[in-house]
Amino acid sequence: MEEAAKVEIVSKNTITPSSPTPSHLQHFKLSLLDQLAPRSFYVPVVLFFSSPSDDDLCFTKISQKLKSSLSQVLTLYYLFCGRFKGGKSNVHVDCNDQGALYLEAKIPVKLSDFLKRNSKLNGIKLFLPLDPYNPKQENDQEHPYIMEVQVTEFSCGSLAIGVCISHYICDGATIASFLQAWSKKAMKQLENDAAADDFSPNMEASLLFQAKEVEINTTSRVMGEKNISTRRFLFSDKSLQELRDKLISEDSYRQPTRVEAVTALIWKSAMEATGGACHHSLMSHAVNIRSRMVPPLPETTIGNLWQQAFSPLMEVDKSKEIKLKDLAMVVRETIKKIDKDYVTKLQGDAIGLFEVLKSLQEVKVLVMEKGVPCYSFSSWIRFGFYEVEFGFGKPIWVCTVGVPIRNVIILMPSKYEDGIEAWVTLNELHMTHFENNQQLLQFASFDY
Incomplete structure (x- = not known):
C-alpha cells in the first residue's frame, strides 16, 4: 500500500427509515447514563x-x-435518524427521520496489502465517515448526524464498512446490536425469509434511569493530547491460558477471566x-450493567448502559516488585x-x-489536579462483531481506532480462537518502555 493512497468518496446519500416514525415516538429523552457519557x-x-x-x-x-436494508432497520433504530435538540441539561432526540449519512468510497489498494503493513493502525480512519474524536464541520458547528456509515471498496473487491454513532446515545454494546440487526435485515432481504427475527432494540433506559435537570460533568481526561501513541x-488463546495458569500458580487465587488477566498484565x-x-495509580473498567440489573x-x-468502576488508589513500593496476582485480584474486586x-x-x-x-x-480530582495516572479499560470482546453477516461472508477483521487520550485501553476480540487485541494508548516515552516489557512480551506480540 503506497503512503499516498487515499480514499475517494464517490457518492453521498442520506438514508431515511423505510416507513415514517410515528408521532408519539418522535421525542426521545436521553437517560441519566447518557448525560454522564461524553457528548x-x-x-x-x-x-x-x-x-x-x-x-x-x-x-x-x-x-x-x-442501503435498502439500512433503511429498513432504521425504522427500528429511528433515533439514529434524528437530531439532538435542547440545552446541555435537557437534551433529547428529535426523531424527525432526517436520516443517517451513507458514503460510498473506493481505495486503489488491495485489502491484503493494507493488512500486511505495520502502519495500518494509522490508516484505519480512512475507512470511517468522520473523525470520531474531532467531528466538527468546516464552519465549526456540531456535527448534525447521529450516525454515519462509509462503505469502501478495495481494488481487489474486498470491502470495509465503517460506522460511527454518537456516544451520547450509544456504547459498544449498542453499536454491536445495531450491526447485528442491520445484518439480519440484509440476510432476510436476501433470503426472503418472512419469519426472520426482528431484533428490535429495547428503549427502556430513559425510563429506568431518568435524566436530571442538572448539568453533570464527570470528565477526567483531556482529549487530543500530544505526544501519545497507540x-x-x-494475545492468542494459548498465551491467555498460560497467563491465567501463571496467576493460579503464584497463589491459591482462583483462575481469573481473560479480561481480568490481560487487564492486570497491562x-x-x-x-x-x-x-x-x-x-501510585488507579485502574478503571467500563462495566456493562445490562446483565447486572434486576x-x-x-x-x-x-x-450508555455502562458504568466506570474505579480501583482503590494503588501505592507502589519501589523496594518491592509489583505482584501480578495482587493486581488481578484488585481488578476482579473493582x-x-x-x-x-x-x-439501584x-x-x-x-x-x-x-x-x-x-x-x-x-x-477526577486525583487525576486532573493531583496528576495520579488512571489506566482506563473497556472490553468489547463479547459483543459478537465477528458474527455480523450481510450476505457476502463474515468479517475477517473488526477494529476500532485508538482514543486520543493517554492511558486508555480497549480490548477487542480477535478473529480466530478466543484471543484478545488490546489497543493501548500511552505517552510516547512510556510506550517505548511498555512495548519492551519482558513479562508483557512473554504473552503478547504488538503491532503499529
Whole structure:
C-alpha cells in the first residue's frame, strides 16, 4: 500500500427509515447514563470483508442491498435518524427521520496489502465517515448526524464498512446490536425469509434511569493530547491460558477471566513503564450493567448502559516488585463493585445519585489536579462483531481506532480462537518502555 493512497468518496446519500416514525415516538429523552457519557465524540467500528466469492455480487449490488436494508432497520433504530435538540441539561432526540449519512468510497489498494503493513493502525480512519474524536464541520458547528456509515471498496473487491454513532446515545454494546440487526435485515432481504427475527432494540433506559435537570460533568481526561501513541497488542488463546495458569500458580487465587488477566498484565506493565516516575495509580473498567440489573436488560437495549468502576488508589513500593496476582485480584474486586446495589443507587433518589457522583468527582480530582495516572479499560470482546453477516461472508477483521487520550485501553476480540487485541494508548516515552516489557512480551506480540 503506497503512503499516498487515499480514499475517494464517490457518492453521498442520506438514508431515511423505510416507513415514517410515528408521532408519539418522535421525542426521545436521553437517560441519566447518557448525560454522564461524553457528548463530543462518536463510537467507531470498522468491519473488513474479503472479496465476495459470488461474482454476481459486485460493489454496486452490495451497496444497494446495504442501503435498502439500512433503511429498513432504521425504522427500528429511528433515533439514529434524528437530531439532538435542547440545552446541555435537557437534551433529547428529535426523531424527525432526517436520516443517517451513507458514503460510498473506493481505495486503489488491495485489502491484503493494507493488512500486511505495520502502519495500518494509522490508516484505519480512512475507512470511517468522520473523525470520531474531532467531528466538527468546516464552519465549526456540531456535527448534525447521529450516525454515519462509509462503505469502501478495495481494488481487489474486498470491502470495509465503517460506522460511527454518537456516544451520547450509544456504547459498544449498542453499536454491536445495531450491526447485528442491520445484518439480519440484509440476510432476510436476501433470503426472503418472512419469519426472520426482528431484533428490535429495547428503549427502556430513559425510563429506568431518568435524566436530571442538572448539568453533570464527570470528565477526567483531556482529549487530543500530544505526544501519545497507540499500539495493538495481540494475545492468542494459548498465551491467555498460560497467563491465567501463571496467576493460579503464584497463589491459591482462583483462575481469573481473560479480561481480568490481560487487564492486570497491562496495568502492571504500564506502571513499570513510567520508570518509577509515578508511585501510585488507579485502574478503571467500563462495566456493562445490562446483565447486572434486576431483572436484567436485553443486550439490545439502546444507550450508555455502562458504568466506570474505579480501583482503590494503588501505592507502589519501589523496594518491592509489583505482584501480578495482587493486581488481578484488585481488578476482579473493582469490577464487582458495579452490582445491583450500585445500579439501584443510580436509579434511586438524589442521595443515592449524589453518592455515586461524589466518588466520580473524587477520582477526577486525583487525576486532573493531583496528576495520579488512571489506566482506563473497556472490553468489547463479547459483543459478537465477528458474527455480523450481510450476505457476502463474515468479517475477517473488526477494529476500532485508538482514543486520543493517554492511558486508555480497549480490548477487542480477535478473529480466530478466543484471543484478545488490546489497543493501548500511552505517552510516547512510556510506550517505548511498555512495548519492551519482558513479562508483557512473554504473552503478547504488538503491532503499529
